[in-house]
Amino acid sequence: MSSSIRVRLELIVWLLIAGVFYGLTFRFSDTTGVTFEWGPAAWPRAALIIMAVVAVANYLTHRPVGAAASERQGGARSGQEIVNLIGLFAIPLVYIWLLPRIGFYIATLIFLPVYMRYLGERRWKLIAGVTLLLFALVNLVFTHIFYAGLPTGNWPGFYEASSWFVTLIR
Template identity: 35%
Template sequence: MSERFATSAEPAAPPFPPEDRQGNRMETATAARPSQIERFKGPIIEWLVWLAIAGFAYWQTIYFAKDIVGYPPGAAGWPRTICILMALGATGQLLYKLAGHDLAEPAPAAAKETHTGAHRVVQRLAIFALPFLFLYVSPWIGFYVAAPLFVITLMLLLEVRSPLAIAGVTLIVYALFLLLFTRFFFVALPNGRLDGFYEVNNAIIGFARMGL
């Protein structure tokens, strides 16, 4: 770092700004200050997030901080120690970064993004939201009805447009899932709370277990 500053300190017009111990122009350091603040903003926010997590967990330990006979640390001793270690670790990381040791490995050259636009953002958000929607509706309409809808929607979101591919993949995934988990392993998946869906789910289960 000092070398870099030294090389950049070309002869300047008088009056010369004062120099630091390495002979760098103080002006250079002053000019770098805003970018330094920018540089440390991220680590400080990261540190605060870690402190918030550790502090929150520590705060919640008061609800089970009960004494245990013959074990002075009690039920909260171990989790509190971890919270403290977490705060210390986050502080260590911050100090390490503030000391200028935060040179992360250069990221590999990312492939050029060819698909851009607002609808792409919506597509990505939908990819993240779809599993949660699937989980939310599964107890209501039953897993056996929700699963094929999930498969079809995900494939459409992943830009599969061939009806044959969509039908084929859905059929194969659904058949394997029914065979393996419903027929052989008897996994009791949610079969729906809503009228109609409950009956449909049970009919599918009955079909999968036919002959047993």
């Protein structure tokens, strides 16, 4: 698969994902029992807009230009390239699917290192540091600044582990 096709395909898939989930936010109740001024759909919509902007920025950064755009890199599509592209989207979608089931705390501590490893990072100290830093930052922002609880999961065992962790960090 040529580089330009891969980059365009990534952009299209990320924009489709953002668009579908943005559309789903209109099902949120914006009027009943709202404690947040902009309603419950504001934060998901903001995150999805950021995701779309980052997808476009990634496309603009990585798109081949000039002679490189017209050059084909090996005509035939490599099976490994297709598998890599599927994994690029499948891993975050699995994370999103698992989030309400096993909770933010466990899912994130699994997802971040797995995804960084998948993207090519091999230094375990860096992976562990970035994972812990992002995990702590998200916890700080949501629990201490926004006073919003993160999903604890509903599968047996995961809920208890997440609840224990919430008690530990308070």
